[in-house]
Amino acid sequence: MSLIAEKFATIPPSQTLAITAAAKQMRAEGHDIASFGAGEPDLDTPQYIKDAAIQALQDGKTKYTPATGIPELKEAIQAKLLVDNNLEYDISQISVNCGAKHSCFNAVLACCDPGDEVIIPAPYWVSYPEMVRLAGAEPFFVDTKRENGWKITPEEFEDSISGRTRMIILNSPGNPTGAVYSKEELEALVEVAASEDIIILSDEIYEKLVYNGKEHVSIASINEEAKNLTITINGLSKVYSMTGWRLGYTAAPEEIAKAISIIQSHTTSNPTSFAQYGAVAALQGDQSIIKDMVEEYDMRRQYMLSRLSKINNVEVVEPEGAFYFLVDTTKMGLTSMNLTEKLLSRYQVAAVPGVAFGYDNSVRFSYATSLDIIKKGLDRFEEFCLAH
Numbered sequence: 001m002s003l004i005a006e007k008f009a010t011i012p013p014s015q016t017l018a019i020t021a022a023a024k025q026m027r028a029e030g031h032d033i034a035s036f037g038a039g040e041p042d043l044d045t046p047q048y049i050k051d052a053a054i055q056a057l058q059d060g061k062t063k064y065t066p067a068t069g070i071p072e073l074k075e076a077i078q079a080k081l082l083v084d085n086n087l088e089y090d091i092s093q094i095s096v097n098c099g100a101k102h103s104c105f106n107a108v109l110a111c112c113d114p115g116d117e118v119i120i121p122a123p124y125w126v127s128y129p130e131m132v133r134l135a136g137a138e139p140f141f142v143d144t145k146r147e148n149g150w151k152i153t154p155e156e157f158e159d160s161i162s163g164r165t166r167m168i169i170l171n172s173p174g175n176p177t178g179a180v181y182s183k184e185e186l187e188a189l190v191e192v193a194a195s196e197d198i199i200i201l202s203d204e205i206y207e208k209l210v211y212n213g214k215e216h217v218s219i220a221s222i223n224e225e226a227k228n229l230t231i232t233i234n235g236l237s238k239v240y241s242m243t244g245w246r247l248g249y250t251a252a253p254e255e256i257a258k259a260i261s262i263i264q265s266h267t268t269s270n271p272t273s274f275a276q277y278g279a280v281a282a283l284q285g286d287q288s289i290i291k292d293m294v295e296e297y298d299m300r301r302q303y304m305l306s307r308l309s310k311i312n313n314v315e316v317v318e319p320e321g322a323f324y325f326l327v328d329t330t331k332m333g334l335t336s337m338n339l340t341e342k343l344l345s346r347y348q349v350a351a352v353p354g355v356a357f358g359y360d361n362s363v364r365f366s367y368a369t370s371l372d373i374i375k376k377g378l379d380r381f382e383e384f385c386l387a388h
């Protein structure tokens, strides 16, 4: 007899976490590991944000808050969505969740029934398919093409719709591809979604990390139809280096917002009280730290692009957002698990196998790490590529 529910029997643990753990273990044993595995910023949370949370603790803000967050934070999010994203939401449409990952899960759970299909463009962020399965629905993968910059086209979207399609998950700027959809591309996708009433889950966690003068556009801002179908998801983890604080948020049509509030009130209650005060400070504070951070990431990105594009047996698309390169390793003919294991054990380089993102002929290199480590890691990766 199995002690766990059937729905968990087929759900694997996160593979991105597994490789990070193996690299940590080797480092602890004294190996000099160059890690491209990070899925989080290498910078510390800014001091003014920490100070606000410490102050909140000292002021006794240590009890339950409203399930969907403190009013101050929801107002700060409302103002942010208006200024940054040209999106006007009522406070009642906004909910604060325990990380953007939790926001995504709540959204899927609120909207999807068993038997529903959710379109997920691949390569995708690791957790989307499993969230869909946990909700009892089924992921429907659409393999995007490198020559299309890893973006789903309106034709591909349309062709993948069935009578059971309920939702599409979009992630721009994207993890692991770094792809950023333009306004025109989003408009074309909205047209398809609106014609079939398909809900759009828009994960915008990397919104601020865009390069080459590229502009992030929130799909809900395209038009009223888009807004009425879209759940806009964002958070503080990536942009303010607050991954451990567990704060994300959702802005959605009233009906969906209400369902999310109910789910949350019966599961997590509220996001951590004093963390929410830190988030208010983050959103209302001096945003110039973001500019410095983007410049730093952009410098690393350009360096990696210049090196990776010179290596013969790999191919990359220039990422325009987030902090990852999806390196296409098709020419090496190794599975991504095999490749990353060899790369780690023989060359002391950690990267995430593409199989975790639904594209086995690739590895993901994060540049949320210092330029020194990037240089060392790429020297080793070059050697690895020459030998394969």
Ligand SMILES: *Cc1c(COP(=O)(O)O)cnc(C)c1O
Residues within 6 Å of the ligand: 039, 098, 099, 100, 101, 102, 125, 171, 174, 175, 203, 205, 235, 236, 237, 238, 243, 246, 247, 248
């Ligand atoms: C990191 C990440 C998240 C989750 O962020 P948290 O707020 O830390 O839960 C969501 N989506 C994508 C694509 C991410 O890479």
